[in-house]
Structures are given as C-alpha cells and as structure tokens.
Amino acid sequence: MARLPDFEAWAVFAVVADTLSFARAAEELAVSKATVSKAVSRLELRLGARLFHRTSRRLSLTEAGRTARDDAAGLLAAGEAAEARARDASGAPRGRVRLAAPMSFGVAHLAPVLPDFLAAYPEVSVDLHLSDERVDLVGGGFDLGLRIAALPDSSLRVRRLCGVRxxxxxxxxxxxxxxxxxxxxxxxxxxxxxxxxxxxxxxxxxxxxxxxxxxxxxxxxxxxxxxxxxxxxxxxxxxxxxxxxxxxxxxxxxxxxxxxMPDWQPPPIALNLVMPPGLPRPARVSALIGFLEKAFSEAPWAQPETAGQAPLPSPAEAQALT
Structure with missing residues (x-):
C-alpha cells in the first residue's frame, strides 16, 4: 500500500505560503514555530524540492513552492469544509454567523431578539454588522443580510419574512x-x-x-x-x-x-433575508434563518400575507431551502 500523503505538512505549508512567515503561521495554527518548521522540512523531503528561499530577513517561495501553493490551499480548504459538514451532521449547530442589517432596525428590533437565539444555541455566535448603506454580502463574507425594501432581481437568494406597511x-x-x-x-x-x-x-x-x-x-x-x-x-x-x-x-x-392621507399609500415593502447563492447552508445559518422567520413574522408591526404574494415556507420547507 502506498504511503498516505502528509496532510498535516501540506496544511502547514499552505498557511506558511499564505503568510510568508513561520512565526505568523505558528500563531495562526496555535503551534510552536519549531513544529511549523519541521512540517515544512518534512514535506520538502518527501517532494525532493525546496519550497522556500530562507534568509535572515525574508521568506519567499521557490518555483516548486509556487507550483505547490494552490494545491496546498485547496487541500486545506477541503479539509476545513469536510470538518464543518461533519460537525453540522453530528449534533447541535455551532460556529459563527456573520449577519448584516440596517442600523435603526438592527438596534431597535434585531438586537433585542438575538439573546433568545444565543440562549437556544449556545455553541453559535453572531457577528452583527449594522449599517444603513447597502452591504456587499459576498464580498464582505456575510452569511445573511436583512434588507427592508422591494428587492430587485439579483443573484442573491431571498427569503421574505413579512410585509411592512x-x-x-x-x-x-x-x-x-x-x-x-x-x-x-x-x-x-x-x-x-x-x-x-x-x-x-x-x-x-x-x-x-x-x-x-x-x-x-x-x-x-x-x-x-x-x-x-x-x-x-x-x-x-x-x-x-x-x-x-x-x-x-x-x-x-x-x-x-x-x-x-389614508387613501394614498407609498409602495409596499417587505422585511427580507438575503443570502449568497449556493447550497448547502451550514446548520448554524439554517438555525438563525428559522429563528428570525418566527420572530419577525409574529412582530406586532408585521403585515400578514396578501393575495398575490408567495406564502412563507413551512418549517419543513424552510429547512429544505436552507
């Protein structure tokens, strides 16, 4: 049987190649600098090529290092994704959810309901970003965004929570x-x-x-x-x-x-959850989606569904969509 790849050494190399620093890589990985150095040396020995030019002041990739860098980053990303999927499948949601919301709505209505969510899901944390400006969810690395508008078509996936008069x-x-x-x-x-x-x-x-x-x-x-x-x-x-x-x-x-002027109304709007495209959603994101759907569809100011609007999904449908 052929030897298994040294996945640990490849992962360590990926971090060093990204930071171009043994010390910073050791800090990110929470290991000693000696452990990082040994892993890189071990990989170089297996490959039969030096991956870095080392001087007292500077670390740079060799031609072999540049060739191996993308493969190493892909292996590290695949390993992290596999662990995340396994954690999601094995138990309670955990991890961080990055959420963007309008400033006034976020302070007055979103922030007050989050303690109940965090109490229900103690292994989930929320990184909340409040701004009245339109936030780029994909470019900003956000999992979810709350938007109050009649939304134009876009590549984002939209979940309507309730109407807003x-x-x-x-x-x-x-x-x-x-x-x-x-x-x-x-x-x-x-x-x-x-x-x-x-x-x-x-x-x-x-x-x-x-x-x-x-x-x-x-x-x-x-x-x-x-x-x-x-x-x-x-x-x-x-x-x-x-x-x-x-x-x-x-x-x-x-x-x-x-x-x-009750006979004349401004155009209707809705409270929407918007999400970057792609499936599946991590369990922590699905949990927050379900919580916000319930919290805001039952708010005293929420408008019920009217004819011509697509109904909100059932809990089972919501889980399938997320």
Missing amino acids: RSLVATPAYLDGHGRPAQPEDLKAHACLGYAYLPTPDRWHFSNAADETVSIVPEGPLRANNADALAPALRAGLGLAVQPDFTIWEDLKSGRLERV
Whole structure:
C-alpha cells in the first residue's frame, strides 16, 4: 500500500505560503514555530524540492513552492469544509454567523431578539454588522443580510419574512395647525422630512385603490440618512414623514402620531433575508434563518400575507431551502 500523503505538512505549508512567515503561521495554527518548521522540512523531503528561499530577513517561495501553493490551499480548504459538514451532521449547530442589517432596525428590533437565539444555541455566535448603506454580502463574507425594501432581481437568494406597511404620518398638533392633506398634491404646502436612503429620496410615490400613481418632490427642513434622526423632528411637530410601521407603531398606538392621507399609500415593502447563492447552508445559518422567520413574522408591526404574494415556507420547507 502506498504511503498516505502528509496532510498535516501540506496544511502547514499552505498557511506558511499564505503568510510568508513561520512565526505568523505558528500563531495562526496555535503551534510552536519549531513544529511549523519541521512540517515544512518534512514535506520538502518527501517532494525532493525546496519550497522556500530562507534568509535572515525574508521568506519567499521557490518555483516548486509556487507550483505547490494552490494545491496546498485547496487541500486545506477541503479539509476545513469536510470538518464543518461533519460537525453540522453530528449534533447541535455551532460556529459563527456573520449577519448584516440596517442600523435603526438592527438596534431597535434585531438586537433585542438575538439573546433568545444565543440562549437556544449556545455553541453559535453572531457577528452583527449594522449599517444603513447597502452591504456587499459576498464580498464582505456575510452569511445573511436583512434588507427592508422591494428587492430587485439579483443573484442573491431571498427569503421574505413579512410585509411592512409604510405610511405618511405627523403629530396631531402639526395637522391641527397646518391642515390634513387629502391627496399627494396637497403636500406641496407642507414641511416634509426625508430619508436619504430611499431608492428615490428626491421623490415620494403614492398610489390609491384605483391603481393611480402620483409622485411629488418633498421639501422640508430636514433630510437624514438614518431613520432615527428623523424621529425627534417628527414627534416635535416639525413636519410629515413617510415611515415604516416598525419605527412608529407604538407612536400610532399611543396617538402621538397619526396616519395621513389614508387613501394614498407609498409602495409596499417587505422585511427580507438575503443570502449568497449556493447550497448547502451550514446548520448554524439554517438555525438563525428559522429563528428570525418566527420572530419577525409574529412582530406586532408585521403585515400578514396578501393575495398575490408567495406564502412563507413551512418549517419543513424552510429547512429544505436552507
């Protein structure tokens, strides 16, 4: 029987070739520098070729080292993937999930539910990145992203969690003092508070039950790239704003804010989970997907499914899709 490849030496060589440092490779692998050096020497002996040029100041790959580098990286990646699949199949989800979400929504609604997830899955950790800017999931190495929009077609896989109603709102005091607009054209006489990360921040779009659509150019004293920054001005009665229900549902319930122009609605949006393409999903990612589906489909501001929308998958279907 032929000798088995020295997989450990190949893996060590892959890390040294990537870092071009025996010391940094030893630190990454949590072993001694001597162990790293012996593994590389062992591989060189088996191959009958030197893999590195070594000087007191510099380490560089030889021609043989450059040829072997990609094969070594592939062996290391395949081994790590095999171990991850075996861990997922053998028990509880474990490992890190990288999740991106909008800033205001993440602070107000996502962060408060994560402790329950982490308690239910103690071997899973979440690396949460909050930003109102669109994040490149693939380039940023994210497993999942939450996006609140009517999403365009893309290579990303999308899971709709729930509908989100958007409404034009203002304080009763503002409306008592400035009048209640009945149709979009009336907004030209009102102070409008704008959100900069809308798809068309310089135009507000409305439609009615007859499928008529109207666009207006909002003008007012404040526009911000974070929804929370609009809240104080809105609650102080400085103008009207188009807001999603998850930011204002408590204000509406208490009467601090009032829906305006109920016959005209902004375009509907949804809370979506987006994922890079490719299967299968690690168990830790599937676990977080299932948890967020339940948490947000039952939120007090979530809109139920309506005719013409694809229903949310059942738990069994969700597991199959992930």
